[in-house]
Amino acid sequence: MISLSSNYPVLADQQTVFKPITDRHCATYNEWFTIKPAAGNPEDRRVAAGWISRSGPAIGEDRIYMAISGHQAIIVALLAASLQGTAIAVDEFTYSNFLTIARLLNIQLIGCKTDEKGMLPSALAAASTQHNIRGIYIMPTINNPTGVVMPLERRLELIDIARKHGQIIIDDDAYGFLDDNPPANFAQLAPDLGWYIYSLSKPLAPDVKVAFIAAPEQYREQIIMMLKLTSSNPSTFFTSFVSAAISSGELEKLITRKRIEGKSRQLKTREVLSGYEVYGHENGFHCWLKLPGGVTAAVLYASLLKEGVEVMPGTIFAAPGVGAGEYIRIAMGAERDMNRVIQGLEIIKKQLG
Numbered sequence: 001m002i003s004l005s006s007n008y009p010v011l012a013d014q015q016t017v018f019k020p021i022t023d024r025h026c027a028t029y030n031e032w033f034t035i036k037p038a039a040g041n042p043e044d045r046r047v048a049a050g051w052i053s054r055s056g057p058a059i060g061e062d063r064i065y066m067a068i069s070g071h072q073a074i075i076v077a078l079l080a081a082s083l084q085g086t087a088i089a090v091d092e093f094t095y096s097n098f099l100t101i102a103r104l105l106n107i108q109l110i111g112c113k114t115d116e117k118g119m120l121p122s123a124l125a126a127a128s129t130q131h132n133i134r135g136i137y138i139m140p141t142i143n144n145p146t147g148v149v150m151p152l153e154r155r156l157e158l159i160d161i162a163r164k165h166g167q168i169i170i171d172d173d174a175y176g177f178l179d180d181n182p183p184a185n186f187a188q189l190a191p192d193l194g195w196y197i198y199s200l201s202k203p204l205a206p207d208v209k210v211a212f213i214a215a216p217e218q219y220r221e222q223i224i225m226m227l228k229l230t231s232s233n234p235s236t237f238f239t240s241f242v243s244a245a246i247s248s249g250e251l252e253k254l255i256t257r258k259r260i261e262g263k264s265r266q267l268k269t270r271e272v273l274s275g276y277e278v279y280g281h282e283n284g285f286h287c288w289l290k291l292p293g294g295v296t297a298a299v300l301y302a303s304l305l306k307e308g309v310e311v312m313p314g315t316i317f318a319a320p321g322v323g324a325g326e327y328i329r330i331a332m333g334a335e336r337d338m339n340r341v342i343q344g345l346e347i348i349k350k351q352l353g
Contacts, residue, residue, distance in 0.1 A: 002344035005310045007144075007331035008206040009178075009258050009285045018205070021250055025241050032237055038227045040066030040234045047243040048212040052198050056184025059196075059214050063187070065223055066234035067211040070174060070199030071097065076213065076230060077170050077195050078105055078135075080222035086134040089127050091119050093288075093324060095144050095172065096316040098137055111319025118143065118150035121157040128165045136162060136169045141176030141183065145317045145329040146288045147280035152183045159190045168216075170195045177203040177255050178262050178283040187214035200242050203255055210238045259283045265332040265341065272345040276352065285333035288314075292352060296325045303351055309344045 011017070039045065042061065049061040067073040078084060084105040090098070092111040102109050110131050112123035118140055127133060136158065140150035162169050171186040171194060186194030196214040201207075215223055227233070245251040262283040269287055270278050280287030291297065297313035304311055314327030330348070335341050 002309045002340050002347075003334040004330045004332065004341065004344050004348075005312045006334040007286050008202055009262065009333040010205065010336060011254075011257060011261060012336045014205065014254075017250070017254055021241070021245055021248075025237075025244060036233045036236050038224045038233050040064070040239055041236065044234075044236075044239040044243045047246050048198075049214075051246050052185065052196065052212055052214060053188065055182055056188040059187055059191075062220075063191070063214050063217060065213040065215065065227060066239050067197075067213055067227065068209045068231050068234055068238075070172065070197055070201065070211045071101070072230055073197040073199070073211040073213045074098065074101055074137075074170070074172065075105075076223060076226040077197065077215070078107070079226045080215070080219050081135060081168055081195075082222075083107060083135050083168075087131045088135045088137055089119075089124055089133050089167075090137050090319050091139075091143065091146075092319050092322045093143070093146055093314070093317045093327075094137070094319060095139060095174070096312070098172070099316075099319070109319050111322045114146070114148065116148060117154045118148050119154075119158060121154070121161055124158060124161050128161060128167070133165065133167055135167055137172065138169065139172045139174060140186070141173055141179055142281045142284055144174060145286060145312070145314070145327075147284045147286065149179060149281065150183070152189075155183060155186065155189055159186070159193070162193055163190070168193045168195060171197065173198045174202060175281070175284065175286075178259050178281060178285070180259065180283070185214075192216055203251065203258070204242065204245065208238055208242065209235060210242045262332075265338060268338065268342060269330065269332055269345060272342060273349060276349075286329055286331040289328050289330055289348075291326045291328065295352060297328050298325065300328060300348075300351060304348065307347050307351070309347050311348070 045061040045064040049064045053059045087108040110127045169186045185196045187196035199211040277290035301313045312329040314324035318324035
């Protein structure tokens with residue numbers, strides 16, 4: 001099966017890059033035998049604060065918390081802000097697993113129209129007058145699945161609306177590392193209402209279980225409680241590994257290479273699918289394909305599986321009430337060999353007729 005569904009960008013020679021980091025890290029085994037603070041070690045939080053503050057205002061380490069994954073960080077944010085059972089605004093096309101998390105927490109999702117700059121302020125304002133929206137969840141820097149990057153001006157517009165209606169904004173930055181010059185995140189732009197989640201599973205590797213949470217100061221006690229309830233404490237094995245990779249400059253070098261590889265894969269994908277409407281970030285490892293008339297995502301998905309190719313139908317990214325039967329998401333990160341990706345793309349093209 002050619003996997004064009006999962007999207008964890010891994011370079012072909014990444015084991016070689018990792019070996020010196022892991023060899024050094026094993027010498028810290030004496031630190032692995034004691035329970036650490038639920039929010040994470042102060043040194044790891046300091047490094048994390050510096051890392052996520054690179055483009056824009058500095059975030060203090062007292063606003064930083066360590067989680068074991070992006071999913072845990074999202075759940076902690078929702079529970080700490082008491083958003084279970086409430087209404088949350090999302091992009092009309094958004095992260096599929098967030099839709100699942102919301103269902104588990106009895107959260108009503110309100111899909112808001114988007115354009116090439118992301119969520120429309122007019123759509124959020126209208127939704128906020130019609131529903132008691134308590135929060136906003138967005139992926140503003142390389143949206144999954146569309147690849148859109150929200151410019152600074154649009155972010156400031158959404159902050160004004162959120163502040164007017166007493167809402168928080170959860171900024172999920174799963175793919176922002178691939179952007180060469182990302183705008184400031186919402187925790188930087190609005191410290192009173194902005195949350196920011198940065199997972200290391202894609203910048204580093206899928207099995208590196210670390211995510212950073214930046215949050216407004218007033219939620220500190222609730223966040224620590226939810227971290228304790230969902231994981232006891234973060235893994236020093238992984239958090240110190242990440243801190244070492246950041247401090248040595250090795251993470252930055254790896255990300256630079258991933259951006260280059262992403263740009264190459266995005267270009268080759270568009271070459272194969274020339275003539276079709278393909279959306280995606282220039283360095284992105286996924287793209288959003290609009291299907292030609294008469295082709296539905298459900299039928300195409302099923303026929304591609306029979307041909308040995310797995311993609312993601314657009315319907316799994318659609319907010320409630322939003323139709324997405326005319327889209328599929330194609331991910332180019334799971335297959336290390338780009339030739340296999342191209343083989344899968346050729347099969348897609350053939351199926352499209």
